[in-house]
Amino acid sequence: MQIPALEWEEEVYPPYANGPGYVISSEIAEYIVSEFDNQALRLFKMEDVSMGMWVQKFNKTRQLVEYSHDVKFFQAGCFDGYYTAHYQSPQHIICLWRKPQSGSAQCCNAR
Numbered sequence: 871m872q873i874p875a876l877e878w879e880e881e882v883y884p885p886y887a888n889g890p891g892y893v894i895s896s897e898i899a900e901y902i903v904s905e906f907d908n909q910a911l912r913l914f915k916m917e918d919v920s921m922g923m924w925v926q927k928f929n930k931t932r933q934l935v936e937y938s939h940d941v942k943f944f945q946a947g948c949f950d951g952y953y954t955a956h957y958q959s960p961q962h963i964i965c966l967w968r969k970p971q972s973g974s975a976q977c978c979n980a981r
Contacts, residue, residue, distance in 0.1 A: 873916075877915070878914070883919050883922060884919070884922040885922055885925075885926070886919050886921055886923075887937055891954035892921060897932070898925065898935065901924075901932070902924050902928075905924070911923075911924055911927070948962070948966070948977040948978075950975065950976045950977055951976075955977070961978075965978035966978055
């Protein structure tokens with residue numbers, strides 16, 4: 871995505887997790903909520919870059935976050951054993967959310 875210089879002045883984005891979802895620690899989540907409540911976080915129109923900025927800020931005050939990549943963070947649909955699945959309908963998202971809670975991370979055929 872091409873972003874105008876007025877919206878992003880830096881030469882590069884911070885490291886960020888690209889894809890349909892994130893798995894973060896409760897410590898990171900609590901930090902983000904606290905900083906957001908204090909209006910201390912910058913928002914950007916690409917949520918994955920925003921998350922990267924927030925984690926970068928977290929890294930300056932806490933233990934360094936390590937990014938992990940796994941094929942189970944799937945970006946082209948869904949496959950059994952998923953952690954996340956991209957491009958899903960609202961019905962699929964509800965179905966996918968219920969599957970691991972019942973003990974199996976299997977894709978849904980709901981439309």
